[in-house]
Amino acid sequence: MRILVDSGSDLTLQEIEQHNLDFLPMSVAIGDKSYKDQLEIDNQTVYEAIQQGRRPMTSQVSIDQLTELFTEIAGKGEQAIxxxxxxxxxxxxxxxxxxxxxxxxxxxxxxxxxxDSRSASRGLGMQILDIVSLRDQGMTKDEIVTQIHEMHEAIVHLFTVEDLAYLAKGGRLSKSQAVLGSLINIKPLLTVEEGQLVPVGKYRGRKKVFKEMAAQLKKDGHGAVINISHSNDETGARQLADLIAQECGGTIHIHELGPTIASHTGQGTIAMYYFKEGHS
Incomplete structure (x- = not known):
C-alpha cells in the first residue's frame, strides 16, 4: 500500500526514503525563481532570504504532480492513503x-x-510515521483509516513565534489575532484547532511561554515521544527540550521546520507536538 506525504508534514527526504513514502513537494518562490521544497531548496536559503527582507512565497502541490502520481498508482492497481x-x-x-x-x-x-489531516509540520509527520507503523504491521487500508481518525483526536500542536505579524502577512493568521503579540517581549502561544492556527495566550518572555508549554504537556498527559521543531533557533529548541526532560520526561526529538513551513512562520519559531496520554 502506498502512503503519500506532502511538504506540510516536515518529514525529511531521508525519512521519506527510509519509510518508502511517496513525496509531493510544495513550491517555494524567492523573487522570480521557484523551487520544489527540499528537492531544490533548503532551509538556509529560506532564512537568508528572510534576513535580506525578501519574503519567500509558497505554492500548493501542483495539479500536474498530483495527476502524475495518482495516474501511476491507479494504473498499477495499488491502494493508497x-x-x-x-x-x-x-x-x-x-x-x-x-x-x-x-x-x-x-x-x-x-x-x-x-x-484532511487538519494538522501541520511534525504534528502531521508524527501521525504519518504512525500510519507507516500500522502499514508495516500488515493492517488493511480500511483498518488504518479508522485508526487515523482516532489518532487525529489525540495529537496536540503548541508553538510560539517571534513575529505574529509575519504569519498574518502570509494569510495564515488574521491581522486582529496578530495584535496579540505586538507588545515588546510578549511571546504568543498558539495551537492548531480544526486545522487553523489559533492564539491561546501571551507571556512575557520566552521562559514563561516555555513553562506554559510544559504545563500543558503535564495537564494533557502525553505519550512516550515528544517532537520539538524550530526555525533557525536550535538553542531555543534545546532550552525547551531541557525543560520538558526535567519536568515531564519522555523521549524528545528535535527537528528543523522544512522550507515551506519556515517560509510562513519566519525565524525563531519553536513548536512542540505530542499525543495525549492513552494514544497507542
Whole structure:
C-alpha cells in the first residue's frame, strides 16, 4: 500500500526514503525563481532570504504532480492513503480530491483515501510515521483509516513565534489575532484547532511561554515521544527540550521546520507536538 506525504508534514527526504513514502513537494518562490521544497531548496536559503527582507512565497502541490502520481498508482492497481496538509492552510487537499475524481473516470477501481489531516509540520509527520507503523504491521487500508481518525483526536500542536505579524502577512493568521503579540517581549502561544492556527495566550518572555508549554504537556498527559521543531533557533529548541526532560520526561526529538513551513512562520519559531496520554 502506498502512503503519500506532502511538504506540510516536515518529514525529511531521508525519512521519506527510509519509510518508502511517496513525496509531493510544495513550491517555494524567492523573487522570480521557484523551487520544489527540499528537492531544490533548503532551509538556509529560506532564512537568508528572510534576513535580506525578501519574503519567500509558497505554492500548493501542483495539479500536474498530483495527476502524475495518482495516474501511476491507479494504473498499477495499488491502494493508497494520502494524509494531506491541513485544508485550512493550503489548497492541496482540495486539489487532490479533484484530481482523484478525474483519475477515477479513467480508472474506475482507483482505490485511494484522501484525508484532511487538519494538522501541520511534525504534528502531521508524527501521525504519518504512525500510519507507516500500522502499514508495516500488515493492517488493511480500511483498518488504518479508522485508526487515523482516532489518532487525529489525540495529537496536540503548541508553538510560539517571534513575529505574529509575519504569519498574518502570509494569510495564515488574521491581522486582529496578530495584535496579540505586538507588545515588546510578549511571546504568543498558539495551537492548531480544526486545522487553523489559533492564539491561546501571551507571556512575557520566552521562559514563561516555555513553562506554559510544559504545563500543558503535564495537564494533557502525553505519550512516550515528544517532537520539538524550530526555525533557525536550535538553542531555543534545546532550552525547551531541557525543560520538558526535567519536568515531564519522555523521549524528545528535535527537528528543523522544512522550507515551506519556515517560509510562513519566519525565524525563531519553536513548536512542540505530542499525543495525549492513552494514544497507542
Amino acid at each position: 494520502y494524509y494531506a496538509f491541513s485544508s485550512a492552510l493550503s489548497g492541496t487537499y482540495q486539489s487532490a480530491v479533484m484530481v482523484k475524481e478525474q483519475v477515477t473516470e479513467r480508472f474506475p477501481d482507483f482505490d485511494i483515501e484522501i484525508i
